[in-house]
Amino acid sequence: MTSASEIPADLSVLARIRAHGFAVVPNVLDSFTVETMKRELLRSAKEDLAAWAGRDYPDAWMVHNLMVRNSVFARFLENAVLHSYLSPLLGDTCILYAYTSSSMPPAGANFSSRVHVDSPRVIPGYWTNVGVMVALDDFTSENGATRFLPGSFERVAAPSREEFAQSEEVFPTAGDAVVFNARTWHMGGRNTTGVARHAVTLNVCRSYMRQRFDYPRLVGGETLDHVGEVGRRFLGFNVRMPSTLEEYYLPDAERLYKAGQG
Numbered sequence: 001m002t003s004a005s006e007i008p009a010d011l012s013v014l015a016r017i018r019a020h021g022f023a024v025v026p027n028v029l030d031s032f033t034v035e036t037m038k039r040e041l042l043r044s045a046k047e048d049l050a051a052w053a054g055r056d057y058p059d060a061w062m063v064h065n066l067m068v069r070n071s072v073f074a075r076f077l078e079n080a081v082l083h084s085y086l087s088p089l090l091g092d093t094c095i096l097y098a099y100t101s102s103s104m105p106p107a108g109a110n111f112s113s114r115v116h117v118d119s120p121r122v123i124p125g126y127w128t129n130v131g132v133m134v135a136l137d138d139f140t141s142e143n144g145a146t147r148f149l150p151g152s153f154e155r156v157a158a159p160s161r162e163e164f165a166q167s168e169e170v171f172p173t174a175g176d177a178v179v180f181n182a183r184t185w186h187m188g189g190r191n192t193t194g195v196a197r198h199a200v201t202l203n204v205c206r207s208y209m210r211q212r213f214d215y216p217r218l219v220g221g222e223t224l225d226h227v228g229e230v231g232r233r234f235l236g237f238n239v240r241m242p243s244t245l246e247e248y249y250l251p252d253a254e255r256l257y258k259a260g261q262g
């Protein structure tokens with residue numbers, strides 16, 4: 001398995017992310033992985049729609065906790081390109097806050113199609129959460145390309161309609177990712193075509209923050225078969241809390257909250 005440190009980030013792309021709050025990172029996934037993810041995503045989205053039919057379900061077409069839906073999503077937690085951008089932005093102890101998807105159905109949109117941010121707090125000069133949106137289809141203005149307002153990640157209040165008119169669409173092609181400060185104001189577009197537009201989305205946070213779900217408890221052994229040390233750390237296995245003194249005094253190698261996690 002390729003280690004995260006083996007692929008350096010493109011420094012000009014990284015600089016653009018830092019300055020504008022977002023940029024397209026090319027070639028994060030190969031085309032076989034894109035097709036596999038798309039197939040599994042579609043299957044999962046349909047399963048969830050059926051399971052929630054008749055109930056209040058605001059997240060239609062947004063599948064949660066992808067790592068337990070298929071091994072292709074679990075393996076992505078080790079992706080070297082992904083980590084080559086996350087480590088400089090959030091430290092190499094950063095953890096997954098959320099792992100979902102965002103599909104724009106044919107002639108439709110989803111819950112992301114409102115001007116929003118993906119993190120509630122602003123700490124000037126300090127990034128707490130990074131978003132990663134991996135395109136599984138080429139984004140176009142017609143199929144719901146996301147819009148981002150450049151440099152907006154330190155503003156607390158939502159931009160006015162006039163201000164958001166300065167936002168830019170992003171056009172990743174399938175397999176590229178948009179990496180962004182989760183405080184950058186953005187919105188999903190509306191798909192006016194007859195074909196769904198799919199994306200996988202991750203929200204990543206600092207190691208000492210809490211995750212949306214308790215991933216070390218949520219993921220089972222089968223998922224862990226597909227990840228190595230980087231993936232385990234990313235899932236939060238190095239920052240679990242002891243609940244007994246026996247766990248607190250475990251030897252270093254077995255510690256739940258490992259040393260040096262930032």
Ligand SMILES: O=C(O)CCC(=O)C(=O)O
Binds near residue numbers: 118144187
């Ligand atoms: O799918 C999109 O275009 C946008 C997704 C989004 O805004 C989000 O996941 O926060």
